[in-house]
Amino acid sequence: MSPQPRCDRTAAWAALAGHFEAHGRGLDLREAFARDPGRFDALSLQAPEVFADLSKNLLDAATLRFLLDLARECGLETRRDALLAGEPVNTTEGRAVLHTALRAPRGMAAPTPAINAEVHSVLDAMLHYAETVRDTARSGITDVVNIGIGGSDLGPRMAVLALDAFVQPGLRLHFVSNVDGHDLARVLRGLDARRTLFIVASKTFTTQETMANAHAARAWFDAEGGTDRAAHFVGVTTNLQAAAQFGITRTFGFWDWVGGRYSMWSAIGLPIAIAIGAANFRALLDGAHAMDRHFATAPLERNLPVLLGLLDVWYRNFHRCASRSVAPYHQGLERLPAYLQQLEMESNGKGVDLAGEPLPYGTSPVVWGEPGTNGQHAYFQMLHQGTDVIPVEFIAVRTPTHTLAGQHAKLLANCLAQGQALMQGKSADEALRERAPTASATLAPEVLARHRTFPGNRPSTTLLLEALSPRALGALVAMYEHRVFTSGALWGVNSFDQWGVELGKALCTALLPRLESGDAQGLDGSTAGLLHRLRAGSAPT
Numbered sequence: 001m002s003p004q005p006r007c008d009r010t011a012a013w014a015a016l017a018g019h020f021e022a023h024g025r026g027l028d029l030r031e032a033f034a035r036d037p038g039r040f041d042a043l044s045l046q047a048p049e050v051f052a053d054l055s056k057n058l059l060d061a062a063t064l065r066f067l068l069d070l071a072r073e074c075g076l077e078t079r080r081d082a083l084l085a086g087e088p089v090n091t092t093e094g095r096a097v098l099h100t101a102l103r104a105p106r107g108m109a110a111p112t113p114a115i116n117a118e119v120h121s122v123l124d125a126m127l128h129y130a131e132t133v134r135d136t137a138r139s140g141i142t143d144v145v146n147i148g149i150g151g152s153d154l155g156p157r158m159a160v161l162a163l164d165a166f167v168q169p170g171l172r173l174h175f176v177s178n179v180d181g182h183d184l185a186r187v188l189r190g191l192d193a194r195r196t197l198f199i200v201a202s203k204t205f206t207t208q209e210t211m212a213n214a215h216a217a218r219a220w221f222d223a224e225g226g227t228d229r230a231a232h233f234v235g236v237t238t239n240l241q242a243a244a245q246f247g248i249t250r251t252f253g254f255w256d257w258v259g260g261r262y263s264m265w266s267a268i269g270l271p272i273a274i275a276i277g278a279a280n281f282r283a284l285l286d287g288a289h290a291m292d293r294h295f296a297t298a299p300l301e302r303n304l305p306v307l308l309g310l311l312d313v314w315y316r317n318f319h320r321c322a323s324r325s326v327a328p329y330h331q332g333l334e335r336l337p338a339y340l341q342q343l344e345m346e347s348n349g350k351g352v353d354l355a356g357e358p359l360p361y362g363t364s365p366v367v368w369g370e371p372g373t374n375g376q377h378a379y380f381q382m383l384h385q386g387t388d389v390i391p392v393e394f395i396a397v398r399t400p401t402h403t404l405a406g407q408h409a410k411l412l413a414n415c416l417a418q419g420q421a422l423m424q425g426k427s428a429d430e431a432l433r434e435r436a437p438t439a440s441a442t443l444a445p446e447v448l449a450r451h452r453t454f455p456g457n458r459p460s461t462t463l464l465l466e467a468l469s470p471r472a473l474g475a476l477v478a479m480y481e482h483r484v485f486t487s488g489a490l491w492g493v494n495s496f497d498q499w500g501v502e503l504g505k506a507l508c509t510a511l512l513p514r515l516e517s518g519d520a521q522g523l524d525g526s527t528a529g530l531l532h533r534l535r536a537g538s539a540p541t
């Protein structure tokens with residue numbers, strides 16, 4: 001693939017900057033809706049399983065036109081096609097990036113028949129094994145502990161919670177990621193070694209945290225009188241040799257073209273498959289594949305991941321928004337913000353372009369959030385009245401799986417109300433006309449009204465799912481993956497490496513023996529001081 005222009009070196013970028021100064025900065029959502037009764041219809045779309053209302057974003061038809069020009073000038077379609085064809089788009093590691101191949105239906109020729117056959121052979125074996133574990137009467141397994149971190153934890157953990165309604169009763173799934181022994185110790189408490197299956201999930205099988213937990217789990221298993229380790233430890237890795245050295249005989253492999261944060265569709269999804277079963281796991285893959293097709297074929301102006309990625313660029317580089325808040329109005333999506341933190345920030349948190357040149361503009365925003373109603377009673381204050389404008393992404397699900405009367409309507413009303421409040425705001429006059437619920441005896445009414453004013457015109461996107469089914473979750477997550485690809489492609493970064501995690505790992509390896517020995521020679525003053533304080537018994541009084 002020939003190099004594509006970087007976003008800031010295009011004519012569309014300059015045009016967008018002019019448009020932002022002339023119209024974008026001053027766009028008022030309330031006026032835009034008043035002027036155009038068709039705004040909702042024009043700026044909402046149905047993608048596979050995901051309906052998106054983009055109409056409460058700070059854009060108009062011209063903004064969209066300029067953003068689409070930018071995408072075309074940056075060669076987004078060429079870059080997308082190169083990704084899907086298996087070209088080595090991860091240039092710093094010389095690798096293809098083919099998570100889409102993991103959910104391609106059996107027999108699909110792309111990217112190659114051989115890859116498709118390999119993927120389905122591992123998938124079949126993994127799902128067959130998952131079904132044998134689920135047959136608890138025969139397997140004797142009641143508790144499954146996934147040991148992994150980052151991409152080997154966040155996807156399965158998020159999905160098992162999200163699909164709780166589909167989890168086989170009587171099976172408990174646990175996730176251990178932290179090298180902090182409190183994590184594993186808490187999970188092991190109350191487990192019966194004879195009824196526990198450990199999945200050691202690590203692409204590299206070298207990650208310190210995972211290896212430490214795997215060794216500790218194995219020691220616990222032996223100490224608890226566990227027998228037949230081979231039946232109680234299973235590996236998921238590309239490093240089959242290291243898994244064998246650890247003593248694992250049953251291993252499900254995957255490939256170096258699967259990035260850790262894009263791996264929940266591979267054998268890394270084993271805990272999901274055990275939890276929800278083979279048919280549901282296949283539905284998860286089908287949903288993701290439907291979104292892949294949408295991303296590959298829908299025109300850019302009706303392509304949901306593309307539009308979301310373009311909005312990310314618009315907010316980050318023109319409105320200068322440093323963060324985006326994700327507010328799922330479904331308890332099952334509790335871990336989605338954490339999952340997205342790795343997906344988005346590890347992918348696009350980069351400071352140089354593909355040629356290694358420092359970037360003169362911002363890349364990944366900080367992505368953060370909590371289930372919506374909980375956030376409302378914590379940080380939404382800042383979203384409504386703080387000094388920073390933070391685009392919010394609401395996710396709502398129309399049909400719940402519980403039958404508790406009245407609660408779902410309340411949840412949905414909360415979701416709608418927050419988007420409405422962010423946009424609508426409340427003027428000082430309106431605040432003055434209202435009677436404050438707790439009127440201050442000391443403040444003049446005008447002063448109090450200013451505290452009770454909401455600026456409004458704060459942007460949000462609302463994503464709607466019909467139900468939180470495996471298929472819908474698959475489509476939703478694939479949508480996020482392609483959105484990250486889109487913004488990363490425009491920013492001209494390599495969204496598929498993660499060199500930024502390496503330095504800390506190396507320094508940790510060097511510090512570990514110093515914690516034992518107390519040797520602080522050559523360390524900076526702060527690290528040396530902290531090391532001395534942390535060494536048992538050596539803290540100064």
Ligand code: F6P
Nearest residue numbers: 149150151152202203204207260
């Ligand atoms: O944090 C860096 C990272 O390499 C992630 O990209 C990855 O998902 C995680 O560590 C876990 O790696 P592994 O699956 O090799 O244990």
